[in-house]
Amino acid sequence: MPNxxxxxxxxxxxxxxxxxxPAGPGAGRPAVVWHAARGLLGALLGWCWRLGIGALxxxxxxxxxxxxxxxxxxxxxxxxxxxxxxxxxxxxRQGSFEDFCAARSLEAPVARPRWFLQxxxxxxxxxxAADGRPPGAVRLAWxxxxxxWHSLWLNFKxxxxxxxxxxxxxxxxxxxxxxxxxxxWLNSFHKGYxxxxxxxxxxILGIALFIGAMFYVPMAQVHQAVTGTCWAFFDFRLVWRLAxxxxxxxxxxALLTALAALPLHILAVVPAFxxxxxxxxxxxxxFWDTASxxxxxxxxxxxxxxxxxxxxxxxxxxxxxxxxxxxxAVLKVLRRGWVSRQQLHPLLAGWLDCxxxxxxxxxxPGTLTKVVRFGGRSFYRGxxxxxxxxxxxxxxxxxYVGEFLSRHRAVGFLNPADDLVNDDPLAGFLxxxxxxxxxxxxxxxxxxxxxxx
Amino acid sequence: MPxxxxxxxxxxxxxxxxxxxxxxxxxxGARKExxxxxEPPVVDDDGLHGPRQPYKGPNVIxxxxxxxxxxxxxxxxxxxxxxxxxxxxxxxKNGVLFPDVEIAPNPGIVTSHGQGTLYLMxxxxxxxxxxxxxxxxxxxxxKVPTIFEYLRRYYDVPEHQTLIVNGEDRIDEEFYTxxxxxxxxxHYRSQVLSLYKFKTYLLRExxxxxxxxxxxxxxxxxxxxxxxxxxxxxxxxxxARPEELAGALLASxxxxxxxxxVGLASALQPNPALDRFWADWRxxxxxxxxxxxxxxRLLTALALRALRQLRPKLLMINYQDPDYVHWGxxxxxxxxxxxxxxxxxxxxxxxxxxxxxRDDTVFVVVPDCGRDNNRxxxxxxxxxxxxxxxxxIFAIVAGPKRFVPHERTPxxxxxDQTSVAATVGQIMKFTPRYAAAPSLFEKV
Numbered sequence: 001m002p003n004x005x006x007x008x009x010x011x012x013x014x015x016x017x018x019x020x021x022p023a024g025p026g027a028g029r030p031a032v033v034w035h036a037a038r039g040l041l042g043a044l045l046g047w048c049w050r051l052g053i054g055a056l057x058x059x060x061x062x063x064x065x066x067x068x069x070x071x072x073x074x075x076x077x078x079x080x081x082x083x084x085x086x087x088x089x090x091x092x093r094q095g096s097f098e099d100f101c102a103a104r105s106l107e108a109p110v111a112r113p114r115w116f117l118q119x120x121x122x123x124x125x126x127x128x129a130a131d132g133r134p135p136g137a138v139r140l141a142w143x144x145x146x147x148x149w150h151s152l153w154l155n156f157k158x159x160x161x162x163x164x165x166x167x168x169x170x171x172x173x174x175x176x177x178x179x180x181x182x183x184x185w186l187n188s189f190h191k192g193y194x195x196x197x198x199x200x201x202x203x204i205l206g207i208a209l210f211i212g213a214m215f216y217v218p219m220a221q222v223h224q225a226v227t228g229t230c231w232a233f234f235d236f237r238l239v240w241r242l243a244x245x246x247x248x249x250x251x252x253x254a255l256l257t258a259l260a261a262l263p264l265h266i267l268a269v270v271p272a273f274x275x276x277x278x279x280x281x282x283x284x285x286x287f288w289d290t291a292s293x294x295x296x297x298x299x300x301x302x303x304x305x306x307x308x309x310x311x312x313x314x315x316x317x318x319x320x321x322x323x324x325x326x327x328x329a330v331l332k333v334l335r336r337g338w339v340s341r342q343q344l345h346p347l348l349a350g351w352l353d354c355x356x357x358x359x360x361x362x363x364x365p366g367t368l369t370k371v372v373r374f375g376g377r378s379f380y381r382g383x384x385x386x387x388x389x390x391x392x393x394x395x396x397x398x399x400y401v402g403e404f405l406s407r408h409r410a411v412g413f414l415n416p417a418d419d420l421v422n423d424d425p426l427a428g429f430l431x432x433x434x435x436x437x438x439x440x441x442x443x444x445x446x447x448x449x450x451x452x453x
Numbered sequence: 454m455p456x457x458x459x460x461x462x463x464x465x466x467x468x469x470x471x472x473x474x475x476x477x478x479x480x481x482g483a484r485k486e487x488x489x490x491x492e493p494p495v496v497d498d499d500g501l502h503g504p505r506q507p508y509k510g511p512n513v514i515x516x517x518x519x520x521x522x523x524x525x526x527x528x529x530x531x532x533x534x535x536x537x538x539x540x541x542x543x544x545x546k547n548g549v550l551f552p553d554v555e556i557a558p559n560p561g562i563v564t565s566h567g568q569g570t571l572y573l574m575x576x577x578x579x580x581x582x583x584x585x586x587x588x589x590x591x592x593x594x595x596k597v598p599t600i601f602e603y604l605r606r607y608y609d610v611p612e613h614q615t616l617i618v619n620g621e622d623r624i625d626e627e628f629y630t631x632x633x634x635x636x637x638x639x640h641y642r643s644q645v646l647s648l649y650k651f652k653t654y655l656l657r658e659x660x661x662x663x664x665x666x667x668x669x670x671x672x673x674x675x676x677x678x679x680x681x682x683x684x685x686x687x688x689x690x691x692x693a694r695p696e697e698l699a700g701a702l703l704a705s706x707x708x709x710x711x712x713x714x715v716g717l718a719s720a721l722q723p724n725p726a727l728d729r730f731w732a733d734w735r736x737x738x739x740x741x742x743x744x745x746x747x748x749x750r751l752l753t754a755l756a757l758r759a760l761r762q763l764r765p766k767l768l769m770i771n772y773q774d775p776d777y778v779h780w781g782x783x784x785x786x787x788x789x790x791x792x793x794x795x796x797x798x799x800x801x802x803x804x805x806x807x808x809x810x811r812d813d814t815v816f817v818v819v820p821d822c823g824r825d826n827n828r829x830x831x832x833x834x835x836x837x838x839x840x841x842x843x844x845x846i847f848a849i850v851a852g853p854k855r856f857v858p859h860e861r862t863p864x865x866x867x868x869d870q871t872s873v874a875a876t877v878g879q880i881m882k883f884t885p886r887y888a889a890a891p892s893l894f895e896k897v
Contacts, residue, residue, distance in 0.1 A: 185780040189789075191747030271829035275840040277558065288829065289841050296828050407781025409831045420783040422831045444831040 058308035060439035071159030074225035079109035080323040089355035118150035165233035173210025254391035272406035293450035487561035508608035520776030536794035548851025567591030569821030576874025576888025597887035601643035753796030815852030
């Protein structure tokens with residue numbers, strides 16, 4: 001999304017398009033009920049479609065679809081944040097959020113982003129050319145060609161930008177953990193007592209780097225999603241102020257992420273037990289033992305798809321929580337005066353302006369309150385930072401336990417000779433699906449090859 | 454076994470139930486109850502009276518092909534084997550292969566290293582549990598005698614000639630040297646060669662030095678006490694505090710204690726032959742631990758020295774490094790198999806270079822357990838969690854023709870891992886009365 005205050009040109013009190021339309025003569029109670037039911041059914045079907053596609057894409061087809069999921073969730077977060085502000089504004093009483101956005105810009109967020117089709121199809125097709133004239137046939141044809149894929153491309157682009165920034169911060173820790181595991185155990189295998197410290201040291205450093213990054217990344221991801229710009233991710237001062245403004249909730253988000261990661265780790269590890277006698281029903285175990293490679297591959301894909309149906313909604317819940325924390329944090333820093341309106345990203349300031357959202361400054365506390373707050377706050381913050389560290393440590397510890405139970409060797413495509421590896425580049429220590437690429441593709445290369453033979 | 458048809462609904466249901474139960478089991482640590490195993494026979498008098506006879510051979514070298522190897526990388530495909538010497542030389546030219554040996558798929562029979570080692574040594578399956586149910590600990594106590602006890606009860610073989618060579622990663626297996634059977638037991642124990650034993654020897658020797666400063670003496674006593682505390686078999690014989698060790702060490706050097714032989718924890722027990730062995734080791738490799746071979750190569754080095762210096766009649770080598778693949782690097786497994794193969798080659802050469810051992814030594818190679826063959830994970834053999842493949846092992850017996858038939862075709866009948874004890878008994882001419890399975894050579 002271009003970085004420009006696009007809404008300033010429009011008067012803030014312009015009525016929404018739908019408000020201006022007269023109600024039909026036959027509009028009555030049954031029509032309202034029918035309208036509501038149709039809306040409900042549409043939303044239900046729409047969400048089934050979105051969840052289904054999201055889960056399917058979490059299988060990380062062609063190593064890319066996980067990126068598309070990231071982009072989609074970023075667009076969804078942006079909508080959740082803007083919608084949250086809109087609901088507190090006076091515009092919420094004048095029409096729907098969709099109308100509010102549609103009246104302002106084609107690039108404004110949509111409440112429920114699409115996976116493939118372009119948003120606002122009719123408006124996009126009929127948009128005048130740069131010189132203000134109606135679009136010609138060639139331009140119309142070009143626009144029509146883009147329609148089926150535009151959102152897919154947008155999701156991919158935003159997802160790629162988001163993941164690039166996320167990996168720039170979290171990737172170092174992940175790499176160190178990966179090297180520590182790989183070469184630390186290699187040294188242990190060869191009993192290199194002289195370098196025994198190297199593996200654990202690298203591991204500890206990797207964990208520390210990852211946890212350090214995770215103090216910052218969840219809020220930065222939302223900030224990037226809402227502003228739509230890469231550089232916003234590295235607006236360290238603002239992002240850190242936002243995190244500190246809602247520190248309790250931010251710690252809660254970290255705890256929720258650590259908790260939500262647990263079932264996913266269990267699901268990732270469970271295939272290691274498929275052949276264990278007594279762990280499941282006998283015919284189930286026999287199936288994994290004796291079925292053909294093609295049957296095992298198909299069944300494993302089905303299992304992983306089921307896992308993705310857990311992963312994707314879990315991711316949405318976490319993104320929703322992050323968006324809520326972010327939108328209240330922005331208002332809080334403005335209210336407290338910790339950040340001036342000029343210091344905000346221009347796009348954020350533009351949204352708040354066009355919604356007439358000017359949070360009133362908080363009342364200055366009395367001296368006694370100040371003293372009590374100062375005394376209590378430092379202790380409370382210390383506890384919160386400790387808890388934040390602990391939450392992310394629990395998150396990382398789960399990865400270590402999971403990798404011991406079932407190692408997900410990654411980057412298999414780089415070495416054609418290595419068959420005992422995941423084909424997907426993103427597995428094990430190199431990817432945490434709830435933070436980085438939402439991918440759950442744990443199909444081993446040897447199984448793919450055997451099934452193809 | 455043919456594949457059972459499984460529909461999509463039941464597949465997902467069972468997976469969900471399995472995931473839930475795996476999670477709950479991990480969280481709650483629930484212990485399963487299994488139907489009881491048949492009790493071992495009660496033998497109050499094994500009929501062995503009078504002086505024990507001198508042992509005249511043959512010698513047996515039992516190679517525990519641990520920790521956990523599958524047939525697939527060893528014997529299933531001759532052209533792809535990672536242990537070419539064991540396959541082509543031991544089996545191909547000098548012995549016999551039993552390709553269908555299994556650990557019985559009975560409920561509660563665990564396919565792991567400590568358990569597998571004891572199945573081999575006792576000839577009987579049991580549900581071993583750590584003495585205090587400590588997680589990931591293998592402090593087991595065999596209820597029936599080990600092959601070492603049988604040999605020493607039948608024949609006049611000193612304990613330093615019944616040896617277990619143990620690795621440094623599995624301290625618990627140091628103490629599988631005797632059962633708690635009242636007829637056999639500690640009086641017929643075997644001895645262990647390991648770095649653990651070497652370190653306790655060094656500490657004992659250093660503490661004999663009267664010029665040792667007091668602070669260093671206290672530190673060394675503390676260290677020795679920690680090491681002795683690992684011996685879970687002689688709980689009531691260990692000094693409770695480091696200070697008491699000084700007295701115990703004095704006692705260990707007295708002739709009375711040496712004669713009694715069982716009055717102290719094994720780490721404190723004097724054994725002049727072993728002490729000479731360790732003194733020689735120290736003179737050759739020093740005390741740093743950085744000069745001697747490492748990992749499973751160390752076990753080979755210890756075994757080779759033992760053959761020269763201690764002249765064992767029954768030697769068991771507990772190789773273990775293939776188990777490193779638990780951490781997920783598949784080359785650990787294949788490389789470790791090759792290291793063991795090379796170790797066995799060196800032992801074979803050493804035996805054939807020694808006139809006393811040549812033509813009078815039998816090699817028995819058998820894994821402690823198999824490993825999984827799980828096609829759903831990137832490293833299919835990462836664990837040995839009790840899958841069908843983890844129960845499937847093999848055995849190779851090689852040696853002179855008068856002890857071992859040289860069969861070019863594998864003996865393709867289903868046999869039990871517990872048959873190894875009776876096989877060793879048959880070769881060494883003793884009867885393991887408590888063993889449940891017959892010898893591998895016994896015809897159906």
